[in-house]
Amino acid sequence: MGVTPIVMKREEIREKFAYTETAVYWDMKDFPVTDIVLFNQNIRLALADAGYLGKVSIRAYGDEKPDDEEYYKNAEITFVSRDNRDCSLKNVMVIAKNIMPADDYDDMLFAANLGLMNARCYNILLAVPDDYQLRNMPVRCNYTIWLWSDLLAGGKPLEDSLVFRWYEQEPPRDIEAEPCSHCGK
Structure with missing residues (x-):
């Protein structure tokens, strides 16, 4: 008993991610920044340039709250504790060093959760x-990936974003895909 494939238009797939909210999870310890306002502006610029046009929320996570919480709040960045990395959005950006499987159990668990989120129709964006070593990335996952220095400067991802891949794809107009086991689309 197999799953019946469904056909989605390229535009439907693209729209699913282009205009939905993107949550950026930024590990403050792994990637410290000196100018939080410029960081905020450049993250938003990089996402917009990659085709992610919905609302952007930035969540700084770490073990301890920043000394000047008001400074982060004024820059529209919310602090969350390190153990709270989940979200209910469709686009999720993660800025952390150890995001792919390693010898560390927590890193392996976090990488597995990113893969599960990707399989459940979340669009994962990574810095x-x-x-x-990009060869460490799981092959089956559709991630949009920036190098840290490029993202920090408001630059473009390493390859076209998932959104732009659908803009530029040539016919056929319809794409056959199995329905998502999580959302059914």
């Missing part, structure tokens, strides 16, 4: 260290 990785400039020296990160």
